[in-house]
Amino acid sequence: MTLRFTLDPDLTPQLRDQLVTLWVEVSNAGGAVGFVPPVTAAEVRTLADPALAAVAEGPDRLLIGYDADGRPVAALIFSDNRFHLKTHWCVLKRVMVHPDAQGRGYGLALMREAERLARQLGWSALHVTVRDGQGLDAFYRRLGYREVGRLPGALRLAPGDDRDELLMWLPLQ
Secondary structure (H helix, E strand, O other): OOOEEEEOOOOOHHHHHHHHHHHHHHHHOOOOOOOOOOOOHHHHHHHHHHHHHHHHOOOOEEEEEEOOOOOEEEEEEEEOOOOHHHOOEEEEEEEEEOHHHOOOOHHHHHHHHHHHHHHHOOOOEEEEEEEOOOOHHHHHHHOOOEEEEEEEEEEEEEOOEEEEEEEEEEEOO
C-alpha cells in the first residue's frame, strides 16, 4: 500500500482536527512529537494551533501522506529557520506516522518524499531533532542522516527522566 502525498494542503477545520487526532494518537503511542503520554487533544492544540497557523500564514510548509481511504496517516512540517543566513536548509518538525500504520514503510516513504521535495525547493540540507532512548536515531541513520550534535538531558519527560536531544543532519548536495 502506498501513500498519496500532498504538500501545502488546504487547512480546513476538518483537516486540522484530523491532524490533531493524528498527533494525539502518535503521542499516546509513545511517539516523540512534543509530548509524553497520556495527552489530550486540548493539550496537543497548544502546539498544533500555532504550528498550523505558521503553515497557513507562512513561512512553514506541511507535507501529509494519505492512505488509500484518504485518511492522513503521515505528516511533517518543513519549518523555516526564520533567519536569512539559514535559508539554504530546513528543519523537519513533528514527523509522525499513525501507530496503526507502523511497519508498512510509511515513515520511509514520508522521509523520502520530504527529501525529494527539499531538493526541488532548493534546500541543501535537512535537519531534525530526535529524542534519545527510543531508537529513532537508527531510523534516521538508515536514511543517511548523521548525528551532528547532542544536547545532554535537554528533554525532561518526567522527574528523573531526562533525555538527550540528538541533532541529525542530511546533506542534500
